[in-house]
Amino acid sequence: MLGESDEIGNPLNSDELGEKGESTFKTICADARLICNSATRDRAGWDFLVEFPLGREQPVTLDKRENPISCLFQQKTMWDHNDRIKFRLSSLERLAKDSRPSFVYVLKVSKESLQPTSAYLIHMHGDVLAKILKKLRLEEAADRLAVNHAEIYLSASEAGIVLTPDGAALKTAIQAAIGSNMAAYEAAKRNELRSLGYEPFAREMKVTFTVKDKDALTNILLGQTKAAVDDMRTFETRFGIKLETGDLTGVHAIRFQPFPFDSCEVVVRRDKFSEPATFKGHIYMPPKVQGADFAARIVTDMFEVNFRGTQFSLNTTEVTLDLPVLTPSVWRKYFLLADALSAGAAVMEIRPGNRAVRSMKHVMNGKVEIDRQELEIGLETSPRLTTLIGRVGASEEPSLSRAQLVLQEEYIASAHAIVSGKSVTPLCFSVAEDAAHQLGQEMRGLHVNYVSFEKDFLVWAADVVFERSAESPNKFTAKELTFREIAIIKPETYAKYLDELRDEAKAEIVMSRELDNEATN
Template sequence: MNPDELGEKGESRFKELCADAGLICNKSDRDRAGWDFIVEDQFSLSSSLPFDRRKSPISCHVQVKTIHAKAKSVRIKLNMAERLAKELKPAFVCILTVNDAKEVVGLHLLHILDDRLSAILKRLRQQAAAQNTRALNKSVLSMSPISEDLVPVTGAALRAALENAIGLDLYKYAQRKQVQLAELGVESVIANVELRFQKGANKARELSDILLGLSAGAGSFRILENRFGIEWPVMDAAIGKFEFTPVASDSCRVVVRSKETPAVGMDGKVFRIPALFHGADDRTRLDCEFVKIDFFWNFESLNGKLTLSPTNFSTTVLGWMNYWRVTRALCSTGAIIEIRTERGQIPLRLPFEKPLGISAAAVDRWIALTDAYREIFVACGEEPSHHYGCAEIAAQESKLVLAKVLLEDPDRKFSFEIPLDAASGGSGSLPSTAILVDMIEVGPVSLAYHVLASIDSRIEGDNIEVEISNFVFRGGRKIGSDAGDLEAYKRGAQNEENLTLCFGFDMEGWFIS
């Protein structure tokens, strides 16, 4: 039989086997896609699942090759092999063996996955590395069947072999093949980087900043992939910007102490950059939430630099309290910075010799404001875990000062005037007890609370002079940010205390709510 007759014989027998197996066998009209047949199964009618939950049945590409019994291998054009390899669907080469009596006496099913997929990818990499300009359809790849590929020449055996190779889930199969296409034969990925520095720049300092992720680098770079022992550039840029994400070499605890403030501890990470040029310094950076400490040293000296983050960030109440206490300590003379690393045996204690040029009184104000915010949450039984910024809490300063007074000095008296017609239809009569309801809005959280207060009032012309005192904190909770949410909270408090007179407080002072 000539090759065409041999091929026709094999394809006809393969279609018969598919029919015997109950598989749908669709032939390619043009054998240029790397496969002769698409073989598919039908959806199962015995499944207990609803139709929309049934898994996709078998579907695969098959290239059929027919050989004489004495032949030991088949040859496939490299472009066809590439198509079989890159197709995410299962792909097979089915080798049918014919004897001298023109009978199909053997069937081998070669699965294009694992080692066979690796062999195709390796040949493609070699062809590219050799700068072989010969078209892939002029190059051939030899495939030899092994005993594990042998399948009885029956439809049932063919179906069983396909099902065993593909599995029950086509999507998982495609994911597995996709991983192999990306990773088979990959031995390493190496990045070669050429940095460019500004004229006159401190190259050692600038490079350590880049490696610590503090700034972006500019220059040219090439990434080489070593696959099947052959390097190939997968990215080649003449110039561009790139950033590094450093990996910490240790963890640390930084404690700041002074005679004027309690000790404040912060957890952080340690990053080390060795000397990169002759005569340059080694560098270690301690990175805490809002404090960064850099050490530069060589055989002759050790220098440190502490950087305190500006106040344009967001953190929690606890974070802000630590921030302002650290700032307050660093404003003091004689502050000590203690550094403990997880791997170190002895803590390092360093004097902070140059106090920050910040007003201690201004920092104390921020500490008091932050503490007042924390106290009102504690009093309400709520957890202040949200993040907020400096400007947001500063806008509520008067309300926070009032809340702190009501909690810590309930005997304090407040006097103010209200219009006569604001009370009881103008009669000037006020009950002896009232409720004060207020809301504090900082960041994404609104906190409402109420207190009871004793009322002493008298009429003075067109106004009523009011004195409130004897404050009793009654509770509070988080509410929504709409005006209606505060009004609903107020009505609830009035019903709970069985009182109607309610005072509020804003930037302009007291008012009847």
């Protein structure tokens, strides 16, 4: 197989030289104890399948050893004064795109002695693979899809590494190119086939849509409404060659996802003396549209603010009893926001983060109707719960629903009082009269309770000394209550936690709340 047309006066014609090269290649493989299988029809892009023999070099049993190296070869032979090799593009495409290791072995032969003088190994990866893929893309761009008629040239000395024409050199070069892990090699080859030639922002989309006015365009550019698509075209650039892909069809509407113009803090106050609700957010601004009013969109986790000229609107996240699930600190901000919005003259301040833009203030004259009882519970309960979690020393606050926060108000207040060393309503219990005489005047007890979160329990325990009532001998009332510990545990470990705590405290009686069904689901 020659890389160039026959020359008059050559001692061998191209077929004879090609046959000599293939015969020599088989001998070289045999010398290295490599198994060389010829292709019966050279239409798959390769002439030889070269395999390493199975060996016992791997420190594993026979049933666990990996298959040996297996690779594909095209073999080219040329006179030693030449260097440029011509390939049919379709043939090289098949060789290069195979995920297995693939090579071109170039043998240079002396005209005088007809003996090999040097060899070159061209590995189908990296720059060589990129050149082949780029040539294929050029043919596609020119609408020349019959690549079996296209040609591509490689330089043996530039594309390959020089070898002595013997088996030892070939075997060493193959091992160096492939490494010890065939699976890793093939994964890297597949990645090259997917990624070579791409630069950032390689994909491009051109969309045509019609809007009725500038406000509608602003809403689309800010990602607030969808745009009805008139025409859409998609493109991909690889190796600097842009081609239309046509891979997005049947799309009738799109929504833009704009990049933030800036980060910000949004501070909302009921009045200048009240605690503010502070939220982190992002500012989005559309590209400037001539003649359009000023427009901005500020988005936080709890609400969205929109400016259109002098108009202002606020849309809050829907909050139900069960959703969203938030930390107590975030619930505190939610209730502060609700309190401010119910006042009728709350002030919102937007503080841009990284850009030299002044803060914006806006007085919200609208008044929102709020359940005052729930609001007061939320404002009192959320900071108490944050304090309790802080006493645990947790790195992150667990989350809970609005219903869990409000409906567990009494438990949270009791735990906060116990942990803070404040007085609580005395605990008491009664026993049957026939059992009362078996008990002493005092009993060592343990009080345990919990607050359920979405996935966790906040549990607390206190040591209690119960004293028999003088008026009612079968009634015992706590005369001492001392905080013992507070922890965050998983609901399924609650029973075990109680048993361990009882043994540790050597308690004669444990007063604890039974598990709610909802708390363990």
